[in-house]
Amino acid sequence: MTAAAAGKLVLVGTPIGNLGDLAPRAVDVLRDADVVAAEDTRRARVLLSHAGIRAGGRLRAVHAHNERARAGQLVAAMRDGATVAYVTDAGMPGISDPGEELVRACLDAGIAVEVVPGPSAALTALVLSGFPTGRFVFEGFLPRKGRARTERLAAIARETRTVVCFEAPARVAATVADLAAACGGDRPVAVARELTKRYEEVWRGPLAGAVAHVGGGEPRGEYVLVLAPAVEVAPSEVDDAALDAALDAALARGVSARDAAAAVAGELGVPRRRAYDAAVRRRRAQ
Secondary structure, three states, X not given: OOOOOOOEEEEEOEOOXXXXXXXXXXXXXXXXXXXXXXXXXXXXXXXXXXOOOOOOOOEEEOOOOOHHHHXXXXXXXXXXXXXXXXXXXXXXXXXXXXXXXXXXXXXXXXXXXXXXXXXXHHHHHHHHHOOOOOOEEEEEEOOOOHHHHHHHHHHHHOOOOEEEXXXXXXXXXXXXXXXXXXXXXXXXXEEEEOOOOOOOEEEEEEHHHHHHHHOOOXXXXXXXXXXXOXXXXXXXXXXXXXXXXXXXXXXXXXXOHHHHXXXXXXXXXXXXXXXXXXXXXXXXXX
16 A cells, blocks of 8 residues: 655735735635634634635634644644645734744654745835835734833844834733833834724824824724834943933833843943943932
């Protein structure tokens, strides 16, 4: 008996809002796949129905909470010759979405992995922002709290490439306010919402204005924040008075000396040790 030919995994990029953006090749793959794995099978059924594709019994739920366990099952199916198509709720699997562990499991098992490119919220917002696109960094969703968030904000504050972040509507106001505190209210930003949908909106201006913009009502829809590159500042150009003033403002927000130093070091481009020593002195003086 001849062994079955190995199957494959096909990551399928899907529309980020407008279902009309589904690529013809994506339709072919989803129609012909033996298994359609999906982050949310309900959304996948809507997508398949829009494309005129019958789901039948091919749908399998593969999301953040079960991806590792389901990866083994899907790899076994692919070893038996199955073609598995994987879609997330929107955009490209693995980019701030499940998919990374499934790909790793396939590669470790010697299973072929292919990609059908599709719309990207990060790249769509980037090109709409008007900021430099030659060099950029994608930060995904920022940590929600604690030292990890403070350190990431400090890194963004000194980042000399364009920065792209995702944020949920319930947290966008807090994130924009934290970015303004870390990067300075004058840092240009583009706030993109509901990309490719009927109520698509891109607001452009300084972070200080963005705080008022997103805080002016109940935020709706998924957000992409694009920050202009930081202007590099030579440490020698920051005198002690400017450093102390920035630290006083950071400490007044109730953060620790360490967190204040991290934020101000990123904002002003000074060595973190210098900022920390000064922060300790300012804290003792209060």
